[in-house]
Amino acid sequence: MRVTLERTHLLKSLNHVHRVVERRNTIPILSNVLLRAEGGDLQLEATDLDLDALETVPAMVETPGATTVPAHMFYDIVRKLPDGSQVSLETAPDGAAMTILSGRSRFQLQMLPESDFPDITAGEFTHRFTLPSKDLRKLIDRTQFAISTEEIRYYLNGIYFHTVETPEGMKFRAVATDGHRLAQTNIPAPEGAAGMPGIIVPRKTVGEIQKLLEEPEVEATVELSTTKIRLTVGNVVLTSKLIDGTFPDYGRVIPQGNDKELRVEKADFADAVDRVSTISSERGRAVKLTLSEGKMVLTVVNPDSGSATEEVHVEYDADPLDIGFNARYLLDITSQLSSETAVFKLADPGSPTLIQESDDPDTLYVLMPMRV
Incomplete structure (x- = not known):
């Protein structure tokens, strides 16, 4: 096999396929990327037996052929070559090594035969x-x-x-x-x-x-x-x-009868949760929300270091309610919301809470409360 192509194209493709390869492998061929040159293309393929990635890039193929070389080492070599350079790949007639040539750089990588590379892509798709x-x-x-x-x-x-x-x-x-x-x-x-x-x-x-x-x-x-x-x-x-x-x-588990509705500015709420949770321990990430008309008070108590509270203006006119949540889970959910207003539908301190966007009925989140 002898093939020449742009370093940029080769690096982009290797970046896609090499991530599939696990760093540690008990099966040597699974550490390698398959290179197959034919026509005017170079195919790169990698697998971990559960996931297979294949990409085709344009190349100048002088001699068609196929082989496999260590994926992560090949990627690191190409990544360190100069921008805009041309890369030539050439396999030895005895099948022992592949030579990588670029400018004044020359590398040789040990090969394993293409026939050892597993195929998990076969099968009919309905x-x-x-x-x-x-x-x-x-x-x-x-x-x-x-x-x-x-x-x-x-x-x-x-x-x-x-x-x-x-x-x-x-x-x-x-x-x-x-x-x-x-x-x-x-x-x-x-x-x-x-x-x-x-x-x-x-x-x-x-x-x-x-x-x-x-x-x-x-x-x-x-x-x-x-x-x-x-x-x-x-x-x-x-x-x-x-x-x-x-x-x-x-x-x-998606609640249907939660009748207490809370509306809050997403950014203000997320910032407040982030601030008060600073004082929480890694083991106990609970933040208590105390709801009353027009107001929410966020509280975190850490017996080892202190406490924190912050008040946030909200739209809420149902019965007063105290409920606790994992602060990280609240931040994870609010980071996904695209609208400016988050809508919470609550029932009681022990029941799951429904969280939605004010303008996207197609997305919803359910969060289990914590004891506080």
């Missing part, structure tokens, strides 16, 4: 649809923070995507929960999504998809089966296994 990157990005951005990190309940370690019929029509919905908080958001269902299986996309895959959706005007093509998802954005194709589990009936 559903296919296309949607704008900004819509898919919205679904992920609004829910990703609530993904559970608890490995025992592995079925919560991702975002649950499915379609649902609403009075406004068919919606494409994303839901994530860790048992303490829940995030749900909808977009109009794209053509082709109807009848799709409900799928749980793993946390690592969600993070990689999020990084690909940087350009809002680009279209993203999604292909689904009951066990895999394939996402194509531009020249990048991500294929991932899905979490094999059943997502819980999240609708049962």
